[in-house]
Amino acid sequence: MNSIDYLKDKADWVKKELLKIHKIAPGIRLASSLSCIEILTTLYYRKIINYDPKNIFWDQRDRFIISKAHGSVSFYPILADLGFFGMEQLAMVGKPGGILADIPDCSIPGYETVNGSLGHGLGVACGISLALKRRNRKENVFVLSGDGELFEGSVWEAIMFAPHHKLNNLILIIDNNKICMLDYCKNIIDIEPIEDKFKVFGWQTAIVDGHNIEELYDILTHAKIRISDKPIVIIANTVKGKGVARLEKDSLCHIKSLTIEEVDKLLMEMN
Amino acid sequence: MRDAFIEALFSRMETNENIFFISADFGAPALDKLRDKYADRFVNVGIAEQNLINVATGLALEGFIVYAYAIAPFLSMRAYEQIRTSISILAQIRDININLIGVGAGLSYDVTGPTHHCLEDSCIMAVLPNFTIFSPSDAILSEKFVDYTLRKSGPKYIRMDGKAQPEIYADEKQISFEDGFTELRKGSEVCIVSTGYMTHEALKVADALSQDNISTGVVDVYFLKPFNEQLLVKIFREYRHIVTMEEAFLNKGGLDTIVEHACFSNRVYIGMTKLGFGDKYVFDVGNREHLYRTNGLDLGNMIKKIKTDLNRN
Numbered sequence: 083m084n085s086i087d088y089l090k091d092k093a094d095w096v097k098k099e100l101l102k103i104h105k106i107a108p109g110i111r112l113a114s115s116l117s118c119i120e121i122l123t124t125l126y127y128r129k130i131i132n133y134d135p136k137n138i139f140w141d142q143r144d145r146f147i148i149s150k151a152h153g154s155v156s157f158y159p160i161l162a163d164l165g166f167f168g169m170e171q172l173a174m175v176g177k178p179g180g181i182l183a184d185i186p187d188c189s190i191p192g193y194e195t196v197n198g199s200l201g202h203g204l205g206v207a208c209g210i211s212l213a214l215k216r217r218n219r220k221e222n223v224f225v226l227s228g229d230g231e232l233f234e235g236s237v238w239e240a241i242m243f244a245p246h247h248k249l250n251n252l253i254l255i256i257d258n259n260k261i262c263m264l265d266y267c268k269n270i271i272d273i274e275p276i277e278d279k280f281k282v283f284g285w286q287t288a289i290v291d292g293h294n295i296e297e298l299y300d301i302l303t304h305a306k307i308r309i310s311d312k313p314i315v316i317i318a319n320t321v322k323g324k325g326v327a328r329l330e331k332d333s334l335c336h337i338k339s340l341t342i343e344e345v346d347k348l349l350m351e352m353n
Numbered sequence: 354m355r356d357a358f359i360e361a362l363f364s365r366m367e368t369n370e371n372i373f374f375i376s377a378d379f380g381a382p383a384l385d386k387l388r389d390k391y392a393d394r395f396v397n398v399g400i401a402e403q404n405l406i407n408v409a410t411g412l413a414l415e416g417f418i419v420y421a422y423a424i425a426p427f428l429s430m431r432a433y434e435q436i437r438t439s440i441s442i443l444a445q446i447r448d449i450n451i452n453l454i455g456v457g458a459g460l461s462y463d464v465t466g467p468t469h470h471c472l473e474d475s476c477i478m479a480v481l482p483n484f485t486i487f488s489p490s491d492a493i494l495s496e497k498f499v500d501y502t503l504r505k506s507g508p509k510y511i512r513m514d515g516k517a518q519p520e521i522y523a524d525e526k527q528i529s530f531e532d533g534f535t536e537l538r539k540g541s542e543v544c545i546v547s548t549g550y551m552t553h554e555a556l557k558v559a560d561a562l563s564q565d566n567i568s569t570g571v572v573d574v575y576f577l578k579p580f581n582e583q584l585l586v587k588i589f590r591e592y593r594h595i596v597t598m599e600e601a602f603l604n605k606g607g608l609d610t611i612v613e614h615a616c617f618s619n620r621v622y623i624g625m626t627k628l629g630f631g632d633k634y635v636f637d638v639g640n641r642e643h644l645y646r647t648n649g650l651d652l653g654n655m656i657k658k659i660k661t662d663l664n665r666n
Contacts, residue, residue, distance in 0.1 A: 188446045199438045205404045206439055209411015239404035
């Protein structure tokens with residue numbers, strides 16, 4: 083099986099596992115976790131990100147900061163599959179004795195920092211990138227953030243900081259699913275065109291279809307090659323609630339849950 | 354005390370390559386040579402306290418011992434949620450050595466008004482788990498603390514006065530970071546417990562009370578957290594009245610609250626006078642002495658209040 087088909091199969095599997103988690107933990111942010119499945123799958127199943135599940139803080143790992151932590155429950159199946167923790171944990175999300183909460187935290191193997199409170203990831207990543215640069219290390223720092231998160235002022239402090247310090251080991255991926263909690267971002271404060279804003283702040287930019295694994299694989303592979311001294315932002319256009327018709331159409335999908343029957347129907351369709 | 358700290362740190366940077374100093378566009382005479390000689394381990398993040406904290410966290414996660422430096426009210430309050438999330442919560446899981454240096458405790462920046470006064474920080478920082486809070490009263494203490502920060506990992510908040518203060522610890526042996534406080538004077542009637550700048554006022558109050566034949570002791574507390582409750586209570590038992598003195602709002606979790614709690618929970622039921630600032634900001638214009646006067650904290654008034662409370666016991 084070629085890389086792309088392999089990644090597509092894995093993305094389907096991750097989606098099924100996410101839906102199964104949703105059945106036992108209806109409070110997870112499902113729509114936001116659906117929009118980044120292809121991004122996470124591409125990063126981890128073809129080792130765009132270097133990691134070692136047997137040595138979680140291996141000094142040669144790439145650092146991955148999931149700033150939009152609420153919307154990353156789809157990372158749980160990937161981490162379990164790759165051996166960061168046991169598969170049995172997936173059946174215990176939010177349950178006593180388990181290690182996985184409805185919102186991920188830094189005690190979970192594979193998560194580097196505290197996120198979920200939005201707007202911290204990029205600044206912390208800047209500190210990590212700076213440290214790695216000062217030590218002439220070759221590891222990269224990846225950050226996954228949401229587009230709604232760009233409303234946080236602290237993010238812009240970091241957006242100013244990174245190009246000034248030539249942090250070309252920093253790759254920010256924006257899961258541009260265009261919806262906040264209560265509405266479409268453009269109806270709250272329209273910050274498009276996001277790409278132009280990053281450009282004038284001194285970033286190298288790219289826009290991709292965040293559900294297209296070929297495009298993601300291509301851009302992420304190239305992003306690791308340091309062609310300039312600029313930090314890189316990849317704006318991945320995505321659909322919040324991707325693959326679930328009811329969520330895709332709903333501007334309030336961030337806080338919506340599916341019934342067990344709806345999940346079962348979806349899982350049947352996928353099989 | 355700020356310069357003594359930075360000078361000592363500067364000398365340690367020669368041999369310790371893990372020290373990284375970041376500032377939110379805030380300087381000091383002693384800092385000039387540090388940022389010149391160690392330009393690769395100094396960064397000015399700009400007037401951006403939130404990013405100061407997040408960048409500090411990132412550096413610390415990669416093994417640097419980080420000193421993040423800014424004006425106390427903006428460091429502790431503009432970036433409070435960053436401090437809570439990226440430092441206090443994270444420190445419970447990951448080993449990070451981050452030292453937040455807030456300059457301008459209390460009314461240090463007297464004439465600059467309420468935005469630059471800092472009467473809240475010791476209260477709000479004490480709320481955060483995993484933090485050590487250090488409140489030095491002189492330059493010797495502050496300089497000595499540098500090696501402690503290098504030795505002891507974890508998050509620390511250092512509450513520095515903004516102005517040079519007279520030396521208290523001529524004999525360094527008096528300092529014990531294990532105890533977290535020093536009983537500068539022994540007495541038998543009134544025990545003044547103070548921290549930071551107020552310790553200088555406490556010594557003056559103690560002089561005046563002693564002259565009136567009221568035997569007065571002074572305890573300078575430099576570790577507000579962890580607070581050495583058991584050892585302090587043992588000292589309190591030797592007195593019949595306690596006075597707390599801190600440049601902070603009263604009854605909001607600062608030194609007065611900690612001392613009161615320590616006494617109550619250890620069944621030390623003796624009188625207490627709390628000296629500090631009431632539940633309002635200070636808009637009066639003038640130097641520190643003037644502001645103390647307008648807020649009822651001039652020497653005469655403090656002594657009067659203590660004597661009144663003492664007679665009530």
